[in-house]
Amino acid sequence: MKVLLAGGGTGGHINPALAIASIIKKHDPSAEFLFVGTPNGMEARLVPAAGYPMETMHVAGFQRKLTLKNIRRNCKAVYYLATSQHRAKQILKQFQPDIAIGTGGYVAGPILHAAARMGIPCAIHEQNAFPGVTNKMLAKEVDHVMLTVEKALEFFHLNCPYTVTGLPVRGGISGMDRAAARKQLGFDDGMCILSFGGSLGAGCINEAMAKVIPWHVQKGLSINHIHGYGGMGKETFPKAMAAAGIPLKGDRLRITEYINDMDVCLAAADLVICRSGASTLAELEAAGRGSILIPSPIVTGNHQLHNANVLGDAGAAVVIEQKDASPERIIAEVEQLYADRERLTEMGHKAKSLEIADTDNRIWNVVAQLYQKAKSK
């Protein structure tokens, strides 16, 4: 089977494409893959690192606010739009895929559009509860739409079947026992908080944790705490801790720029305080952990708030919009959950009940349907 995968820009679009490739490879080890991305997006690093070939094409989004800089950017976007169809056809003619799958990001637009017009069976995967512009457009042309959550359906006008597949999570996320994870981290059996703000960190979460950590340490509460401050907090967060007299690594503390062992940290945690990117939420569901979610307000269509509300509405998370997420408010929420561990455990169960445990099979079923369609042509 020859599979073309297109997606790019952020890890949020590329990692699902890589996960889909792994699922296909597991079922069909002889499958051949070609990724299509932009030369400057994160895909240019992540895809070759995962060992897959990639063709590139230039694409850019249109800016709505008309400043001089944006007019220049829009001129570039028009040029790319004019040349992208030719490039897309060239890539498709060379690789001759049986099927094509888009996982979002501008680059998926021209290539999936061209593939659909050439009669190649196509599908898209939408990671968020509020779909991106590319997927919304492509949904009218493809043969199948895969969704992480059913809620996204409200925003699509579909002419084709859909499957709620969930979002593939990294191996190991739900596999570890809480006690073993704590032992590995050197923690005791008090409450364990895990906080982080996406791969780069989040100013708002760092500001809150700069108060939350000294609060529970100075009060002597029985709390273990892991915090990932990200590149964004690299200069400021360790200084804030030093000023408060808090060590970055103590008996109950592990404060680091990036959390590399998220599987262990999630398993150890009782409460997670974080943004609401799609992968993070799928991981919270797989691990079955209660959370305080502070959606990033600067993402397209405010999709992180839509994502967070799926868990919030199910009672699996407390959702606090960034404008309301003062350190004092976060401390108050943590204090309540510290005092009511049963509620926290219940939130974890509710998160687990949202998990789609057979995501891999659901995705493979869609792929198999597309391939059958390709072979029957």
Ligand SMILES: CC(=O)N[C@H]1[C@@H](OP(=O)(O)OP(=O)(O)OC[C@H]2O[C@@H](n3ccc(=O)[nH]c3=O)[C@H](O)[C@@H]2O)O[C@H](CO)[C@@H](O)[C@@H]1O
């Ligand atoms: C800022 C932004 O536009 N984010 C979007 C991007 O997600 P983006 O990839 O930035 O964020 P996600 O929450 O989807 O994934 C973050 C990943 O990084 C991991 N992690 C994070 C911090 C850390 O220290 N260690 C670590 O391992 C998390 O466990 C998770 O697996 O695409 C997603 C899918 O379209 C969207 O839902 C997000 O809104």
